[in-house]
Amino acid sequence: MNTNFGAVIVAAGKGSRMGTxxxxxxxxxxxxxxxxxxxDIFNRLPWLQEIVLVxxxxxxxRCEAWVEQYGLDKVSAVIPGGSERQESVYxxxxxxxTEWVMIHDGVRPFVTHDEIYSCCKTALREGAAVLxxxxxxxxxxxxxxxxxxxTPDRHSLWAVQTPQAFRLSDLLDAHELARRNGFFGTDDAMLLEKAGLPIAVAEGKYTNIKITTPEDLEYAAFLKYKGEKGK
Incomplete structure (x- = not known):
């Protein structure tokens, strides 16, 4: 991928549903x-320019210490987020x-390089994309x-994941418009939708789970074990 991409990884939430x-x-x-x-997944992308952890x-x-400990050399900054996810992303x-930016949930550790590449390639073609x-x-x-x-038609429904990829200037404009209007979306794509910009979907995998509940953690341990066995 020969372009100017960065990633914001959002890990500022408390996650009360985990019960820990x-x-x-x-x-x-x-x-x-x-x-x-x-x-680490994003750090190993050869074409990625930088990572900001929120x-x-x-x-x-402690996150800065982990960046040093694990050699995550593409992390350019670790910053405090806001009270809401939208503020943290902003x-x-x-x-x-960078010219382009991906937003990714810190608790989606099983996204693959192929999925990330597909999302970014779709964004470059269409202007914005979500996995x-x-x-x-x-x-x-x-x-x-x-x-x-x-009962909505199932064939028109997609479960949206991250990463979500945008031109940085478009995402900044959409966030600033939402701030002026007091609008809060459940993901960044909603802010571009509100601003009237088109977004495409790149098909990902069902294993790109968001770890939110104890059951997710058990499934994550299984996926990790399965991945190690498959090497």
Whole structure:
């Protein structure tokens, strides 16, 4: 990939659904914190220019120590995030010096180089892209009383993952527009949607899980074991 790409890895959340005292991104798989596994994947991309890690204010020092310990030489900055994910991403992209940027969840340590490349290639072609997978289950819309109100066509539904790739100037503009309007989206693609910009989907893999619950952690240990057995 011969272009100017950087990555913001977001690892500032507390993750209450995990039910642990330690934040989910700092729990260990195979002796290393989850966020270190994630950073290492991006650090090994030969065409990636830089990485900015956004974490909690009280976690900056230990993350900086891990960057040094594990030789993550493409990490140019470790910075504190905001109270919301959107604010954390905004702080991260303001640190970037590249033309294009990927946003990735710190608790998605199983994304592959092929998936990242596919997302970025799609973004270069279409202007912006997200990684995603087709929904396998039937989805129901449910009201506040727990009653089904609609069944969307499954063939038009995708579960969106990260990374999400954008031209840095477009993402900055979308974030600043959202800040002026008081709009909060659940991912960065929503901010570009709100700004009227098109976004394409690059098909990923179902193994690119976001580790959020204890069950996810068990599955992550299985994926790691399976990956080691396959080498």
């Amino acid at each position: 005292a330690e934040s989910k991104q700092f729990l260990q798989i195979d002796g290393r914190p989850i966020v270190v596994h994630t950073m 974490t909690g204010k009280d976690d900056v020092a 702080q991260g992209i303001k640190q970037m010096n 995603g997978v087709p929904v396998k289950d039937t989805i129901k819309q449910v009201n506040g009383q727990g009653l089904i109100t609609a």
